[in-house]
Amino acid sequence: MTETAHPQSGSEKACDEFLLINHNNTRTKFALASRRTGDFSPPRCLQSTELTASSLGKLLEGWSWEKVVLASVVPKNVPDILESQSGKSIVEVSSEIELGITVDFPDTSAVGADRLANACAVADRAKNQQPVIVVDFGTAVTFDIVDTRPAYIGGVIAPGLDSMREYLHLRTALLPLIELKPPDSAIGRTTEQAMLSGAFHGYRGLVREIISQIEKQLGKSAKVIATGGYADLISRDLPEIHSVDPTLTMAGLQKIALLNFSK
Numbered sequence: 001m002t003e004t005a006h007p008q009s010g011s012e013k014a015c016d017e018f019l020l021i022n023h024n025n026t027r028t029k030f031a032l033a034s035r036r037t038g039d040f041s042p043p044r045c046l047q048s049t050e051l052t053a054s055s056l057g058k059l060l061e062g063w064s065w066e067k068v069v070l071a072s073v074v075p076k077n078v079p080d081i082l083e084s085q086s087g088k089s090i091v092e093v094s095s096e097i098e099l100g101i102t103v104d105f106p107d108t109s110a111v112g113a114d115r116l117a118n119a120c121a122v123a124d125r126a127k128n129q130q131p132v133i134v135v136d137f138g139t140a141v142t143f144d145i146v147d148t149r150p151a152y153i154g155g156v157i158a159p160g161l162d163s164m165r166e167y168l169h170l171r172t173a174l175l176p177l178i179e180l181k182p183p184d185s186a187i188g189r190t191t192e193q194a195m196l197s198g199a200f201h202g203y204r205g206l207v208r209e210i211i212s213q214i215e216k217q218l219g220k221s222a223k224v225i226a227t228g229g230y231a232d233l234i235s236r237d238l239p240e241i242h243s244v245d246p247t248l249t250m251a252g253l254q255k256i257a258l259l260n261f262s263k
Contacts, residue, residue: 016063018040019069023051030043069256070093072113099256100150105154118144129223134226141157145218207241211240225241
């Protein structure tokens, strides 16, 4: 099902300089951003499997913009996105554009656009202070590290929480597809409760151990910021995660717009 904010009605239109597009495997989010105010709009979004030039036109009805920043990790959909933005100035996020950070990685072209946007978003927090780990709970959960230069130095990729619960359901005869939420008890008294405990506590354990190993290799503690769909659920009362920022990737795209488009 398409997820979208309601377009503005009547002749009223939202006009801004930039359209920010975060195109991931599961959902694609769009926001308008302003150089003038330094702010961006609440996002509109749709399932990435429903993305076409036509569906984009309907989704973005009532908005107008001059320039586009696109972060995509699904190459096959990029032509439809570019077609929908014909005539606009477009920057596609990659290591080849200005990001405000160094990309210290053996193959810079292999770093996902969303991960670069997240790294860009936290560069000022890392510079001359302490390293930052961004934990992005998406289709996969990614851990990306920005050091104090600031430079993106790599990260960790693990299965996403949805992938884990769906795999159990699809690969077993009797296990249901559970709705993810905090369990009432660590010891499940039904199959669903047992699965929920395994998913919730097990995933939090995965997150804690990966952060621990990253900090051990860094030789110092890091600022840990969570974003993505399950950030609130998994980060709840988890001391290793210091803050949750659901708009982090969009903030990175906005910064990229300012760095790559002249006034």
